[in-house]
Amino acid sequence: xxxxxxxxxxxxxxxxxxxxxxxxxxxxxxxxxxxxxxxxxxxxxxxxxxxxxxxxxxxxxxxxxxxxxxxxxxxxxxxxxxxxxxxxxxxxxxxxxxxxxxxxxxxxxxxxxxxxxxxxxxxxxxxxxxxxxxxxxxxxxxxxxxxxxxxxxxxxxxxxxxxxxxxxxxxxxxxxxxxxxxxxxxxxxxxxxxxxxxxxxxxxxxxxxxxxxxxxxxxxxxxxxxxxxxxxxxxxx
Amino acid sequence: xxxxxxxxxxxxxxxxxxxxxxxxxxxxxxxxxxxxxxxxxxxxxxxxxxxxxxxxxxxxxxxxxxxxxxxxxxxxxxxxxxxxxxxxxxxxxxxxxxxxxxxxxxxxxxxxxxxxxxxxxxxxxxxxxxxxxxxxxxxxxxxxxxxxxxxxxxxxxxxxxxxxxxxxxxxxxxxxxxxxxxxxxxxxxx
Numbered sequence: 001x002x003x004x005x006x007x008x009x010x011x012x013x014x015x016x017x018x019x020x021x022x023x024x025x026x027x028x029x030x031x032x033x034x035x036x037x038x039x040x041x042x043x044x045x046x047x048x049x050x051x052x053x054x055x056x057x058x059x060x061x062x063x064x065x066x067x068x069x070x071x072x073x074x075x076x077x078x079x080x081x082x083x084x085x086x087x088x089x090x091x092x093x094x095x096x097x098x099x100x101x102x103x104x105x106x107x108x109x110x111x112x113x114x115x116x117x118x119x120x121x122x123x124x125x126x127x128x129x130x131x132x133x134x135x136x137x138x139x140x141x142x143x144x145x146x147x148x149x150x151x152x153x154x155x156x157x158x159x160x161x162x163x164x165x166x167x168x169x170x171x172x173x174x175x176x177x178x179x180x181x182x183x184x185x186x187x188x189x190x191x192x193x194x195x196x197x198x199x200x201x202x203x204x205x206x207x208x209x210x211x212x213x214x215x216x217x218x219x220x221x222x223x224x225x226x227x228x229x230x231x232x233x234x235x236x237x
Numbered sequence: 238x239x240x241x242x243x244x245x246x247x248x249x250x251x252x253x254x255x256x257x258x259x260x261x262x263x264x265x266x267x268x269x270x271x272x273x274x275x276x277x278x279x280x281x282x283x284x285x286x287x288x289x290x291x292x293x294x295x296x297x298x299x300x301x302x303x304x305x306x307x308x309x310x311x312x313x314x315x316x317x318x319x320x321x322x323x324x325x326x327x328x329x330x331x332x333x334x335x336x337x338x339x340x341x342x343x344x345x346x347x348x349x350x351x352x353x354x355x356x357x358x359x360x361x362x363x364x365x366x367x368x369x370x371x372x373x374x375x376x377x378x379x380x381x382x383x384x385x386x387x388x389x390x391x392x393x394x395x396x397x398x399x400x401x402x403x404x405x406x407x408x409x410x411x412x413x414x415x416x417x418x419x420x421x422x423x424x425x426x427x
Contacts, residue, residue, distance in 0.1 A: 017393065017394070042420060045423050049369040
């Protein structure tokens with residue numbers, strides 16, 4: 001790539017117009033190409049300045065209380081969902097039940113695994129909740145990439161199925177994560193690769209014990225994976 | 238603009254929010270609610286929708302604070318990206334896309350007037366906002382239009398070209414020239 005192409009990428013990034021493929025490319029170049037990094041640094045003040053482009057307005061005074069009412073007093077997932085349940089739709093009630101069931105089952109199974117001296121795996125009997133699945137969507141509205149993580153009661157494992165995942169450049173991999181609010185960082189569930197049609201089918205398991213499952217995410221990381229997610233590609237809770 | 242130490246302070250707040258610290262969340266709200274609300278209002282042209290989006294953005298900040306890292310940009314750019322994404326999703330859902338074009342044109346007229354204002358009136362405007370607005374005011378009208386559409390609409394370059402009835406190459410070149418000039422102007426004023 002030449003300087004002009006680098007600059008086009010950085011401009012698209014500054015304006016929030018990058019596709020996921022371009023996002024991956026930007027991340028890759030940012031860590032490997034000094035000329036690209038220099039151009040990116042040059043545009044950083046513009047990117048920052050553009051955040052202030054809208055005419056300034058103070059948020060209405062009543063808004064803060066409304067938002068704080070939506071934030072749980074404790075960080076625990078069950079409390080969080082219970083609070084939403086009180087204030088809104090029936091859908092949250094179902095979500096709360098599922099989340100609570102997940103937590104109880106995870107905790108029980110983690111204990112079982114530890115007792116058996118095995119690495120704790122994200123396995124549980126979900127026969128009573130046959131519709132359990134988590135839908136992951138791209139953070140960009142115009143992207144078609146989606147993923148579903150479903151509980152397989154027969155194999156007692158979480159299965160990932162994804163579609164429309166673009167091929168990544170050399171040196172990059174997709175990495176799956178579970179977000180557990182009781183842990184400081186998301187928990188890696190390993191690397192996955194799309195086939196030539198952009199589809200992924202994989203069984204996933206977390207690297208460490210998970211007691212609360214708030215969300216799943218798939219990010220774009222350096223080849224082989226990383227300890228923290230950097231570029232979230234799809235996410236769902 | 239926020240100075241580096243402000244970025245660090247905001248990044249610390251985000252880290253604490255990720256740990257479930259409500260006080261840090263409130264501090265973050267106090268610092269960024271105006272920016273979030275302004276951006277949502279600008280994109281949506283509707284006060285009620287902007288309030289809803291502001292709520293959703295801060296709930297999302299609470300939920301996703303653990304995913305923030307400096308490699309994803311400064312706290313300001315991260316929060317604004319969340320705001321733009323939420324706003325644009327809502328914009329699409331209510332089919333207000335075409336109203337934006339008219340708003341951009343109106344905004345350009347406002348910028349034209351604003352550049353003629355006396356300095357004493359300018360001090361009432363938000364300082365950071367003013368730096369970029371002054372810079373944007375120095376762009377040619379067609380460059381302003383294309384930058385605002387690119388930044389606020391969530392449209393691709395091809396869609397902007399279609400919206401403006403111009404060739405994609407022209408739009409691309411215009412964005413490039415405008416951003417180059419903004420880079421020069423913003424750097425000079427910081």
